[in-house]
Amino acid sequence: MSRFNLFVALLTCVSLLPMRAAAQPSLIPLPASMQCGEGQFRFGEKLKVFVDAYPGDSIATVFNRFSASLTKVTGIKVSRAKEAKAALRLKLDKTLGTEAYTLKVTPDAIDITAARPAGFFYALQTLGQLLPSRAVLAGVSDDTKEWTVPVVTIADAPRFGWRGFMLDEGRHFFGKEEIKKLLDVMAAYKLNRFHWHLTEDQGWRLEIKKYPKLTSVGATRQSKVLGWGDTKPDGQTYAGFYTQDDAREIVQYARERFIEIVPEVDIPGHSQAAVASYPEFLSCDPQNPHEVWLWQGVSPDVINVANPKAVQFAKDVIDELTDIFPFGYLHLGGDECPTSKWEQNAECKKMLGEIGSKNYRDLQIHFYRQLMDHIAAKPAAQQRKLIFWNEVLHGNTAPLGTDITIMAWVGADGAALDAAKRGMHTILSPQIPYYINRRQSTLPTEPRSQGHGTETVEVVYNYAPMNNVPDNLAGKYMGVQANFWTEWVEEANVVQYLMFPRLAAVAEAGWTPQPLRKYPDFLKRLQAEPDFYEFMGVDYGKHVFQENAK
Ligand code: ACM
Numbered sequence: 001m002s003r004f005n006l007f008v009a010l011l012t013c014v015s016l017l018p019m020r021a022a023a024q025p026s027l028i029p030l031p032a033s034m035q036c037g038e039g040q041f042r043f044g045e046k047l048k049v050f051v052d053a054y055p056g057d058s059i060a061t062v063f064n065r066f067s068a069s070l071t072k073v074t075g076i077k078v079s080r081a082k083e084a085k086a087a088l089r090l091k092l093d094k095t096l097g098t099e100a101y102t103l104k105v106t107p108d109a110i111d112i113t114a115a116r117p118a119g120f121f122y123a124l125q126t127l128g129q130l131l132p133s134r135a136v137l138a139g140v141s142d143d144t145k146e147w148t149v150p151v152v153t154i155a156d157a158p159r160f161g162w163r164g165f166m167l168d169e170g171r172h173f174f175g176k177e178e179i180k181k182l183l184d185v186m187a188a189y190k191l192n193r194f195h196w197h198l199t200e201d202q203g204w205r206l207e208i209k210k211y212p213k214l215t216s217v218g219a220t221r222q223s224k225v226l227g228w229g230d231t232k233p234d235g236q237t238y239a240g241f242y243t244q245d246d247a248r249e250i251v252q253y254a255r256e257r258f259i260e261i262v263p264e265v266d267i268p269g270h271s272q273a274a275v276a277s278y279p280e281f282l283s284c285d286p287q288n289p290h291e292v293w294l295w296q297g298v299s300p301d302v303i304n305v306a307n308p309k310a311v312q313f314a315k316d317v318i319d320e321l322t323d324i325f326p327f328g329y330l331h332l333g334g335d336e337c338p339t340s341k342w343e344q345n346a347e348c349k350k351m352l353g354e355i356g357s358k359n360y361r362d363l364q365i366h367f368y369r370q371l372m373d374h375i376a377a378k379p380a381a382q383q384r385k386l387i388f389w390n391e392v393l394h395g396n397t398a399p400l401g402t403d404i405t406i407m408a409w410v411g412a413d414g415a416a417l418d419a420a421k422r423g424m425h426t427i428l429s430p431q432i433p434y435y436i437n438r439r440q441s442t443l444p445t446e447p448r449s450q451g452h453g454t455e456t457v458e459v460v461y462n463y464a465p466m467n468n469v470p471d472n473l474a475g476k477y478m479g480v481q482a483n484f485w486t487e488w489v490e491e492a493n494v495v496q497y498l499m500f501p502r503l504a505a506v507a508e509a510g511w512t513p514q515p516l517r518k519y520p521d522f523l524k525r526l527q528a529e530p531d532f533y534e535f536m537g538v539d540y541g542k543h544v545f546q547e548n549a550k
Helices: 002-016 053-075 117-130 176-188 244-255 272-279 307-322 344-356 361-375 390-394 412-421 457-462 471-476 494-498 502-511 519-526 529-536 545-549
Strands: 033-042 046-051 079-080 088-092 102-107 112-114 150-155 162-168 192-199 259-264 330-331 385-389 406-407 425-427 477-484
Touching: 046 053, 053 079, 053 088, 053 117, 102 117, 117 150, 117 176, 162 176, 162 502, 176 192, 176 244, 176 494, 176 502, 176 529, 192 477, 244 259, 244 307, 307 330, 307 361, 344 361, 361 385, 361 390, 385 390, 385 471, 390 406, 390 412, 406 412, 412 425, 412 471, 457 502, 457 519, 471 477, 477 494, 477 502, 494 502, 502 519
Parallel strands: 046 079, 046 088, 088 112, 162 192, 162 477, 192 259, 259 330, 330 385, 385 406, 406 425, 425 477
Antiparallel strands: 033 150, 102 112, 102 150
């Protein structure tokens, strides 16, 4: 062990073991409390397991998935036993929080407690990281001969309830199998929100039954690359969308991993693909041609919010989203919405007068108010809370009330504080450094993307959420989220290269108490991740590991 690594190992475990420091396991995210001991639990050919009863057999369902992978990868035969005879025991402790768990490993037994299935799920993710190979988490075969777990006592719970990742599939479309892979890695990092950015100027990616042209027209454009500067549209036909059945399959896959999906339909801006599908009622100038956009940037071709049919359209889309996605939140976007078309449109000018404002941004807020009223009139099971990007704070948001969530990206810390002071909830997704589509190094081998390579894994790691937030506003901060925009990223392997390992850094900010987060310690634990990425079949920024090896 190098002096550096020894120092890092001591940092975590020595205070708990006065005599000898045991090696620190490479867990990401780092648990809230961990005491390392000497020795290990050694798996035999057979494993007897006790699983506590739970309504709907939900703990058993969680365990069975883990156990199927354990058996497939290691050959260990798992059977159920009474508590006294079992070597692995999953027991309820109703005093723990929703996602909390304890995991105690001795040479004789492994004990897990949690109050809810999510806690058991996270305990098993941790157990998977404690094994000598990440193959069990990935469910792929491996040549490890001896399966052991180090002696350790963990008491763990997340710092934040919202630990998210957003993928933009409006600009480029990757498909179901890629999404499932990302959900698998998210689950291993204990991330619990997948924000699915499904619509953009450059493509509408979700079937909406009432408006079939959204996908028959809006999901296709005549260029794979998106033009910007010297990069011109290439003339290729480029298309892709999810059917509602596809989306439901993803919903189920995510649920099994305790990930909620937050679908985003970005309206009324970033909507040129929708406008091109139904210009007759969505555009401000239906007499002109409209096409799915071939360029990067912010299109001025926004939805005509003063047309009652456009408002009805948005309500109908919300109805179908509510039906497909059974989770608590919908994201209606709201970022970067130019008002220039509204300023030229007679209906919009008239409506601005009717609502008694001179600020065209208020038309956007008025549009959202009507959508909120529509949702509020639904039965309880179909109620959804709304999330918006922080630009909506620039209008008169009073009509939206305080029961909305602001996703803070531009000037994120200030915007989040502003939202919290106004009584809204907020999520921190700072463009710098949490937009993990930006180049992650200055190396010439870095793929084409946004940024200059300054958002390194270290910079991402060192962002401290909720710095200097007054205690009385702390409850408004729901958590953190990494975002991935795909203007420059056409292929799934490039998405993966850019997002890993930086997603691990954001995951740790979402889970681990801030005082325990130290970059040298994280970098040391990170060295176990390449194996995991290889087993999962995802690409990653390899230079992060090569640099450390020097
Ligand atoms: C954003 O980056 N436009 C939310």
